[in-house]
Structure formats: C-alpha cells, structure tokens
Amino acid sequence: MGDKLGKTAGNAVWLNRDKTSPFEFYQYFLRLPDNSVERYLKLFTFLSLAEVEKVMEQQKQDPGKRIAHKRLAAEVTKLVHGKEGLESAKRCTNALYHGNIQALEQMSDTELQELFQEAPYQMIKDGGVRINHQRAANPEQVLVLGQHILSNGLSLIRFGF
Structure with a gap:
C-alpha cells in the first residue's frame, strides 16, 4: 500500500548527524517521489492541513519548482538538525548543485567533510x-x-x- 522509508527501501536515513549529515538528510526529502510528498508533509511536519493544501496547490501550479519537496525538506531538516543544520544543508546544496561560489567559500571544514564523505x-x-x-x-x-x-x-x- 505505502512506500517503505529508510533501510528497507534501499537506504537509511538517520537522525544522528554522524550517520546522515544535514545535507544528505535534506536531499533525501528533496528527492522523494512526487506521490509521497503530501503524505510526508502531513506526517513529518507541524504544518496545518490548510498549509499543506496550500503548498500542494502551489506544487500543482508549477511542478518544476518542486515547492512541496523544498518545503518538506526544509521543515524536517530544521526539526531534526535545527536552524543551523538547515542553513548548512542549503549552503551545501547551493554550492554543489547551483554553482554558487559564495556558498562554497562559506562552507566550513565540517560541511566539506560531510559533503564529500560519501564520494x-x-x-x-x-x-x-x-x-x-x-x-x-x-x-x-x-x-x-x-x-x-x-x-x-x-x-x-x-x-x-
């Protein structure tokens, strides 16, 4: 009926930063299949049902922007890793995937090690x-x-x- 999450689905997502960095955690939720995002927004965030509906409507209007995926990834990462963890995940994402040199320059040694530990x-x-x-x-x-x-x-x- 539902999709499995985590190790049984072929990968593990840990709440411990030593096992899954904030960047990897953020990317996991950002890359979820479209059909899982609404359910996970309801299960893993404190957003109201009205807010989830609003986010999903924005997603339907412009699926390419992946608004719902980004909101889910941000909400869950902030919940688990705090504001600093979310900022770190976004900085790593911008440096790696969006060619943002400024984000690359601002990365700490810890972020660089986390980003490339699974290279x-x-x-x-x-x-x-x-x-x-x-x-x-x-x-x-x-x-x-x-x-x-x-x-x-x-x-x-x-x-x-």
Whole structure:
C-alpha cells in the first residue's frame, strides 16, 4: 500500500548527524517521489492541513519548482538538525548543485567533510581519475605542491576513461 522509508527501501536515513549529515538528510526529502510528498508533509511536519493544501496547490501550479519537496525538506531538516543544520544543508546544496561560489567559500571544514564523505571512490580505484595527466590510484591521496599542484597553483583533474 505505502512506500517503505529508510533501510528497507534501499537506504537509511538517520537522525544522528554522524550517520546522515544535514545535507544528505535534506536531499533525501528533496528527492522523494512526487506521490509521497503530501503524505510526508502531513506526517513529518507541524504544518496545518490548510498549509499543506496550500503548498500542494502551489506544487500543482508549477511542478518544476518542486515547492512541496523544498518545503518538506526544509521543515524536517530544521526539526531534526535545527536552524543551523538547515542553513548548512542549503549552503551545501547551493554550492554543489547551483554553482554558487559564495556558498562554497562559506562552507566550513565540517560541511566539506560531510559533503564529500560519501564520494564514490570506485572511479579512482578503476583508474578513471587523472591529476595533471597522471593516473590517480589512491582515493586517500593528498595533493602535494610541486607534484599535484603546479607552480602556478593549479591542478588539472580529469574524470573518465
């Protein structure tokens, strides 16, 4: 009847920041199928039914804006991770998906580590990453000045085979 949520659905969403960062948590709810959003707005937020109906009406008027998804993700992330967690999730989203350089510059070390902790290393292991035309073989490799970082401060990183 209903869709499963969490580990039985193929992934786990934790309330603990150490297991699911505010960014990952926010993205999980942002990416829910359209047919789940209204139900989750009713179950996981403190929005009134009238407010949920209003949000869903806005969603129907312009589905591409994903207004209901964004509201759900924001409400639930703020509830679980607080205002700071929501701001962090939005900053990471803007830096990663919206090309916002200012958001990237404002990211803390913790946010950067959380954002890239789940980065897929398989491409490196398979030889699909090159740094200055040299194949990178170690996912834990540190970029070294003079070897990976050129004298002008640049590095050419190429992905693909």
